Amino acid sequence: xxxxxxxxxxxxxxxxxxxxxxxxxxxxxxxxxLLATGLPPVVANVSxxxxxxxxxxxxxxxxxxELRGQRARILRLGLTALVGGLxxxxxxxALPSSAFDTIVPVLIGLALILVVLQPKLSAALKRRRExxxxxxxxxxxxxxxxxxxxxxxxxxxxxxxxxxxxxxxLSLMGLLLNDSLxxxxxxxxxxxxxxxxxxxxxxxFVAEFDWTAVLLIAVGSALGGxxxxxxxxxxxxxxxRGVIVVVGIVAITQLLLA
Numbered sequence: 576x577x578x579x580x581x582x583x584x585x586x587x588x589x590x591x592x593x594x595x596x597x598x599x600x601x602x603x604x605x606x607x608x609l610l611a612t613g614l615p616p617v618v619a620n621v622s623x624x625x626x627x628x629x630x631x632x633x634x635x636x637x638x639x640x641e642l643r644g645q646r647a648r649i650l651r652l653g654l655t656a657l658v659g660g661l662x663x664x665x666x667x668x669a670l671p672s673s674a675f676d677t678i679v680p681v682l683i684g685l686a687l688i689l690v691v692l693q694p695k696l697s698a699a700l701k702r703r704r705e706x707x708x709x710x711x712x713x714x715x716x717x718x719x720x721x722x723x724x725x726x727x728x729x730x731x732x733x734x735x736x737x738x739x740x741x742x743x744x745l746s747l748m749g750l751l752l753n754d755s756l757x758x759x760x761x762x763x764x765x766x767x768x769x770x771x772x773x774x775x776x777x778x779x780f781v782a783e784f785d786w787t788a789v790l791l792i793a794v795g796s797a798l799g800g801x802x803x804x805x806x807x808x809x810x811x812x813x814x815x816r817g818v819i820v821v822v823g824i825v826a827i828t829q830l831l832l833a
Contacts (some may be wrong), residue, residue, distance in 0.1 A: 599741015639806020
């Protein structure tokens with residue numbers, strides 16, 4: 576890489592770490608930049624995955640206050656994310672990228688609809704449970720099997736590519752967990768770290784990396800993770816939902832035009 580390419584990758588890492596902590600979709604910033612430096616797609620993808628691990632960890636640390644009291648939930652959901660992330664990493668090396676090209680924009684679109692409608696859907700679910708005499712007036716405290724299955728599939732996608740993975744997490748947990756969006760966002764950052772981490776470990780044994788790109792994205796994303804936590808934790812739920820929708824629409828547009 577030239578010095579200008581290195582600066583561009585570092586800047587992309589900062590941007591990706593920031594947006595991943597607030598919403599997700601940071602891969603849509605770093606991946607095109609890595610391709611522009613001349614890296615092959617698979618090398619760029621696996622280098623990006625490893626480089627974003629410090630950013631995910633940094634973002635989770637920035638949300639440590641929101642994560643208090645959620646240890647059991649994180650362990651339960653984190654194990655599901657770990658399995659899904661490993662499945663996705665294996666699929667990356669076994670399947671052509673065209674296998675996901677059609678379904679990914681549809682998944683992101685459905686996730687955005689859930690994010691927008693989540694308050695009304697949660698209220699409707701709560702009223703239904705109350706009418707049925709359910710002692711828990713709201714979503715299942717742990718999300719139930721539906722959340723585990725959804726997170727397994729979203730994590731498999733994350734291990735495969737990961738663009739807008741955070742949007743999928745937020746939509747699923749926002750609908751199926753009875754908790755604030757900021758606390759859910761903290762869990763999302765932990766799950767992102769788990770998926771990126773397990774995929775990166777798998778890739779270390781079977782794939783080729785560009786270690787310059789990995790280092791630059793790692794440094795940038797770690798800085799961006801702290802920045803994103805400071806910004807994201809101050810956003811009201813309505814504004815945060817608006818940011819999620821905007822980022823998701825950009826993700827869909829970029830994926831369709833790619």
